Amino acid sequence: MTFDTGARLKAEREARKLSQRQLAALAGVTAAMISMIEQNRTSPSIGTLKKILSGLNMPLSAFFAEDEPAATKWHFTHEEFREITPPGGSADPKISFLRVGHTTDSALLVLYEHYKPGADTGPDLYSHESEEAGVVVEGQIELTVGTETRLLKTGDGYHFNSRQPHRFRNPGPGDCVIVSGCTPPTF
Structure with a gap:
């Protein structure tokens, strides 16, 4: 579909x-x-x-959510993660966002994020009414929060107020996978 x-x-x-x-x-x-x-x-x-x-x-997650029954299931296989990446790849087909779990009555959004080499959330920093944290589980990601940019590698993490303008970019050479959380789920 x-x-x-x-x-x-x-x-x-x-x-x-x-x-x-x-x-x-x-x-x-x-x-x-x-x-x-x-x-x-x-x-x-x-x-x-x-x-x-x-x-x-x-929020972005609600925009891509389909009608869901009440959240009674608490475990999910990777195949059950829901794609919430804007079609066309968020203008960058090298990025994939998969939501873990339900959006129904949840104060937390958990994402499995995949960035191919060269992937970029866009030249403009974006912000949203939330707080987010994540851990790089594979590869590396260049994360800009406000005016500060850091290169995070496998095992590194982040935690910041998402009201601060931010941007994610994979400088390569390999894929980057991040598991992140956002509360409230405004992404």
């Missing part, structure tokens, strides 16, 4: 009775950008999609 980012964005915008221009003003992007995404003529970067969803007061 293919996720239709444009149709979902349009449905969420219309459910809130917003025009494309109104949403653009709330999100700090152009109405043309909203239009192009809704027509699936472009795939937004993670930062751009998060800006747009902030205008809808909606």
